[in-house]
Amino acid sequence: MDPQPRIGVYICHCGVNIAATVDVKAVAEFAATLPGVTVARDYLYMCSDPGQRLIQEDIKAHNLNRVVVASCSPRMHEPTFRGAGEQAGLNPYLVEMANIREQCAWVHSDRGLATDKAKWLVASVVAKAARLEPLEAREVGVTPEALVIGGGVAGMTAALDIAEAGFPVYLVERSDHLGGRVADLNRIFPTLERVADLLGPLTERVQSHPNITVLLNTEVTQVEGYVGNFEVTVRGVEEPLGVGALVIATGYDVFNPRRKPELGYGQYPNVITSLEMEHRLAAAEESGPEVLAVNGRLPKKVAFIQCVGSRDVQLGHPYCSRVCCMYTAKQSRLVRELLPEAEVTVFYMDVRTFAKGAEEFYDEARKKRVLYRRGMVSEIYRRGERVILAGEDTLLGRPFDFEADLVVLAVGMEPRADAAELSSLLKLPRSSDGFFLEIHPKMRPVDTAVDGVFLAGCCQGPKDIPDTIAQAKAAASSALIPLLRGTVPAESATAVVDVEMCAGCGMCVEVCPYGAADLDALWNVSRINPVLCKGCGACAATCPSKAIRLQHFTPDQVLAQVDALLG
Amino acid sequence: MAEKFEPKIVAFLCNWCTYTGADLAGTSRIQYPPNVRIIRLMCSGSVDPTYVLKPLLDGVDGVLVGGCHPGDCHYQSGNYKARRRIIALKEIIKNAGFDEERVWLRWISASEGQRFAETVTKMTEFLREKGPNPMRQKWAV
Amino acid sequence: MRTVIPVENGDALAAARGFLRQLLEAGVVEALLVPMETPSGTITPALVTDPDLLAAANPFAPVMGLNAARVVGHVSVREPRGKIGAVLRSCELRALVELVKLRQASLDDLVTIGVDCLGTYDVPVYVELHGQGQVDMAAYLATAQSGDLSPVEGYAFRDACEMCEKPQVENADIALELFGADLGAGIPITLSDELAEQLGFAPQEGDGRRAEVVEKVVAARTQVRDERFGDIRQRLDEEGIEGVFAACVRCHNCMTVCPICYCKTCLFKSPVFDHEPAQYMNWARRKGATRLPADTMLFHLTRLNHMVLSCIGCGMCTSACPTNLPVGRVFRAIGQQVQAVFEYVPGRDVEEPLPLVTFREDEWMEVGEE
Numbered sequence A: 001m002d003p004q005p006r007i008g009v010y011i012c013h014c015g016v017n018i019a020a021t022v023d024v025k026a027v028a029e030f031a032a033t034l035p036g037v038t039v040a041r042d043y044l045y046m047c048s049d050p051g052q053r054l055i056q057e058d059i060k061a062h063n064l065n066r067v068v069v070a071s072c073s074p075r076m077h078e079p080t081f082r083g084a085g086e087q088a089g090l091n092p093y094l095v096e097m098a099n100i101r102e103q104c105a106w107v108h109s110d111r112g113l114a115t116d117k118a119k120w121l122v123a124s125v126v127a128k129a130a131r132l133e134p135l136e137a138r139e140v141g142v143t144p145e146a147l148v149i150g151g152g153v154a155g156m157t158a159a160l161d162i163a164e165a166g167f168p169v170y171l172v173e174r175s176d177h178l179g180g181r182v183a184d185l186n187r188i189f190p191t192l193e194r195v196a197d198l199l200g201p202l203t204e205r206v207q208s209h210p211n212i213t214v215l216l217n218t219e220v221t222q223v224e225g226y227v228g229n230f231e232v233t234v235r236g237v238e239e240p241l242g243v244g245a246l247v248i249a250t251g252y253d254v255f256n257p258r259r260k261p262e263l264g265y266g267q268y269p270n271v272i273t274s275l276e277m278e279h280r281l282a283a284a285e286e287s288g289p290e291v292l293a294v295n296g297r298l299p300k301k302v303a304f305i306q307c308v309g310s311r312d313v314q315l316g317h318p319y320c321s322r323v324c325c326m327y328t329a330k331q332s333r334l335v336r337e338l339l340p341e342a343e344v345t346v347f348y349m350d351v352r353t354f355a356k357g358a359e360e361f362y363d364e365a366r367k368k369r370v371l372y373r374r375g376m377v378s379e380i381y382r383r384g385e386r387v388i389l390a391g392e393d394t395l396l397g398r399p400f401d402f403e404a405d406l407v408v409l410a411v412g413m414e415p416r417a418d419a420a421e422l423s424s425l426l427k428l429p430r431s432s433d434g435f436f437l438e439i440h441p442k443m444r445p446v447d448t449a450v451d452g453v454f455l456a457g458c459c460q461g462p463k464d465i466p467d468t469i470a471q472a473k474a475a476a477s478s479a480l481i482p483l484l485r486g487t488v489p490a491e492s493a494t495a496v497v498d499v500e501m502c503a504g505c506g507m508c509v510e511v512c513p514y515g516a517a518d519l520d521a522l523w524n525v526s527r528i529n530p531v532l533c534k535g536c537g538a539c540a541a542t543c544p545s546k547a548i549r550l551q552h553f554t555p556d557q558v559l560a561q562v563d564a565l566l567g
Numbered sequence B: 001m002a003e004k005f006e007p008k009i010v011a012f013l014c015n016w017c018t019y020t021g022a023d024l025a026g027t028s029r030i031q032y033p034p035n036v037r038i039i040r041l042m043c044s045g046s047v048d049p050t051y052v053l054k055p056l057l058d059g060v061d062g063v064l065v066g067g068c069h070p071g072d073c074h075y076q077s078g079n080y081k082a083r084r085r086i087i088a089l090k091e092i093i094k095n096a097g098f099d100e101e102r103v104w105l106r107w108i109s110a111s112e113g114q115r116f117a118e119t120v121t122k123m124t125e126f127l128r129e130k131g132p133n134p135m136r137q138k139w140a141v
Numbered sequence C: 001m002r003t004v005i006p007v008e009n010g011d012a013l014a015a016a017r018g019f020l021r022q023l024l025e026a027g028v029v030e031a032l033l034v035p036m037e038t039p040s041g042t043i044t045p046a047l048v049t050d051p052d053l054l055a056a057a058n059p060f061a062p063v064m065g066l067n068a069a070r071v072v073g074h075v076s077v078r079e080p081r082g083k084i085g086a087v088l089r090s091c092e093l094r095a096l097v098e099l100v101k102l103r104q105a106s107l108d109d110l111v112t113i114g115v116d117c118l119g120t121y122d123v124p125v126y127v128e129l130h131g132q133g134q135v136d137m138a139a140y141l142a143t144a145q146s147g148d149l150s151p152v153e154g155y156a157f158r159d160a161c162e163m164c165e166k167p168q169v170e171n172a173d174i175a176l177e178l179f180g181a182d183l184g185a186g187i188p189i190t191l192s193d194e195l196a197e198q199l200g201f202a203p204q205e206g207d208g209r210r211a212e213v214v215e216k217v218v219a220a221r222t223q224v225r226d227e228r229f230g231d232i233r234q235r236l237d238e239e240g241i242e243g244v245f246a247a248c249v250r251c252h253n254c255m256t257v258c259p260i261c262y263c264k265t266c267l268f269k270s271p272v273f274d275h276e277p278a279q280y281m282n283w284a285r286r287k288g289a290t291r292l293p294a295d296t297m298l299f300h301l302t303r304l305n306h307m308v309l310s311c312i313g314c315g316m317c318t319s320a321c322p323t324n325l326p327v328g329r330v331f332r333a334i335g336q337q338v339q340a341v342f343e344y345v346p347g348r349d350v351e352e353p354l355p356l357v358t359f360r361e362d363e364w365m366e367v368g369e370e
Ligand SMILES: Cc1cc2nc3c(=O)[nH]c(=O)nc-3n(C[C@H](O)[C@H](O)[C@H](O)COP(=O)(O)OP(=O)(O)OC[C@H]3O[C@@H](n4cnc5c(N)ncnc54)[C@H](O)[C@@H]3O)c2cc1C
Pocket: A149, A150, A151, A152, A153, A154, A155, A172, A173, A174, A175, A177, A178, A179, A180, A181, A182, A185, A187, A188, A189, A190, A218, A219, A220, A249, A250, A251, A252, A254, A274, A275, A278, A323, A327, A330, A411, A416, A422, A456, A457, A458, A459, A463, A464, A465, A466, A468
């Protein structure tokens, strides 16, 4: 170990993200005074190529043996800077980050206080850096197979791509058929293709693919292990399935409009959901418009109500479901075609048509004389065979009563009722709306907090079929990375035992959740199996003499960090 | 006039939940007082009693330990062990003449940026009310 | 089986020695770990294989220089070894249970011979009494019958003994049950039927006053304990641990003699607490001064965290402290509270898991959620 730390400290402006709130120059000047620091600089974007080159040149010019980058969260760029250090010949574990963006600049507004805090955060990490030890990068083998949960379009697409790349895939579907919600639809916007034409060939390819094992009518009941080596227990399958990666594609539930009883759903036969409308439209195309009759009469006035269960803070659904505007354009158009005599009105808050071809499709609906009326319907009640929609015209600011024969509620999407169960099975975080949480909303939209587990389709949030398929393909290619590489990086920061100190009490053996700690029968000291150790540190915290230390988080490092925070 | 008292809080956050929740507070730009200084650990189950005791004796006004909600620990059970360890620790320091209310254990998930910010805000206010840790003045420890 | 070791000429010590000799000779054990009188008159545990040397054994010696559970670990924890008998007083038996959980001792092939404790002196006191010829074993043993346990006039038992509310043997393979007995006539014992048969004992009831006398002793001791706990809690409240332990010189004696502190090298003697001079300077600047050796209260508080759930109250720490700090009182008083939180009774049962290595998912559900 290098006896004298020579630390380079790099304070990032992150454009103005950090620099607007933190006086980065002052932090750099302060850092230069800290024990062990050889150079301290600030730079506009440390993660940029010139930023990384700056570090690399300093490592060579100043013979640096530690690097501290004060910038964004290490959860964002730790791999970047470790990589940069490594390229310049520094062990990657001698690079450490101070989080002065997410945990300082972005959450404070007082420049003086934020600068002060940034200084101490840097001091703390510098103190740790001075005590860092190089660690060996380790790799473990990967089981070259994958498992996809959910057999909707997302799951099928992901399974197919992985299978096409040459790896066996298990596709686990809870229901008795593939296709998910799309199987319940009629035609698809914006092309108006029939679902059967779209789903049929896809399902056929999945079912006949030699690399895909479709498991219907079953569920995943237990998941153990880690990226590269998961053990997945599936109900009804005897042995746990060993796989290297998982794709979650469990889709969504439709909002149950009974939660808005004022809309009369379930009370009046005139009020149906958009999903039911898909069935009726399919039947109507099959056997004629009579299927659309309500109370024995063909409807003369059809109303669509948008955003039922979406953009509704009170219901805990503040988000837009992203498909309702378009499927309403689709359904209203089809109604105009099937019932040319009927008047079709859409009550909306805003019309959102962001997908490719969507705006054109919506224009088409209006050309077909679908009437769009900006208004909120607050209540539906019965009048004879018809219903009355009472609401407010939000353009004119006037209340209205609107008579209709058939009302279609454009119900939104919500997380699967059992999303919490899957979430705890996989330790998969969910966002506040209840959908599964991607690790970064912009940069890493299919990755999750659990390495080797990827998201596809509506389980991550509402989306239409093209977006679902795009994400499924992204998830498949991410899942293929470990399978193709054949190895995954293993935790390097494992626990280690100092056998001279170890008294063999075995408390580490008791607390280790992975069976990684074991007592050596001959010497009666603990041994850690580095392949099994995940670096949680439970053993180290339990060991009173610290004969076990969790590397990279050793007591002297942590206590130095604490001490440095105090000045 | 003495300067207005501002508590210093040291927070040990688990990498997978609370640290990520604190990042989310950042990406969501949720403001909270700058009194907290975060140390990233892998799991709440790796928080050694010494990590809490040392800053308390040095005069830090509060120590926050943050981990995943029960059932959600990335390492299955680290937070359950942390829970017992912190309960024992608090009982010990309380009986040893310390103010155990200066030590907070909180479960905050990766999606609870708001809760993280609120926790820090509440803890800061609570400690402002309480006043400085008397250990700040005591050299003979 | 309950029976009685016969005593001749009122000499219970001789009878006990004879019983121990019998254990060796009958092959119940290959060696005995027992307090022995050294030629200079002090007492030390020794591992004895020669029956003749048992003439110096004193299982009742009213002195406690160390908690013998520690040395049971030395001779029991690693294989191979023969069958050993260990003579232990009640607090040593409790310590042994904890050490077994900590894998520092093993009950395999170990016969525990427990002795009711009538109170012990610190070593210097015992040496002085012995030098003055005042260690009268018969008089000391006589106090067992009434339970009016008392030291030689003008002297005191160890602090821990004065407030020991668990002096009676529990959980031993062979229990020498002194309380309530006329030891001049016989020593009541409890042992397994198998052992009794091997040693040729037939069942024999004592006079049945043990429970009553134990109750009396426990009540008296509990009262002392509660007073002392009350005092020390008040001091801790008022002065803090840094006040109560202000005179600590961090010699680590308390840790060294503690039967539960089993670490090979204490964390506080490890490089983690080996600071640079600049560090001390920094601390001195931070508060204007810094105590040396540093981290003294951190040492005590960390030790509390590491072992207080297992503190069985033998008070060796107090006996060993060169500055006469009430270490044992502090640890016991705090231990009582922490143990209550986890409903944990150290020394009760080897099957009872150490509280900090287990958990239940559905406990303390409110903690962390506020
Ligand atoms: C009324 C309506 C009309 C729509 N019309 C259109 C349209 O015209 N064009 C368009 O692009 N989009 C449309 N959509 C959106 C479309 O339905 C979704 O984009 C698509 O279904 C998303 O597919 P998915 O695979 O993510 O989820 P899903 O279709 O929900 O599939 C998920 C699958 O996972 C299975 N599953 C769930 N949980 C588990 C579990 N734990 N274990 C095993 N299996 C499980 C389910 O049984 C299901 O088969 C419409 C939506 C609605 C509500």
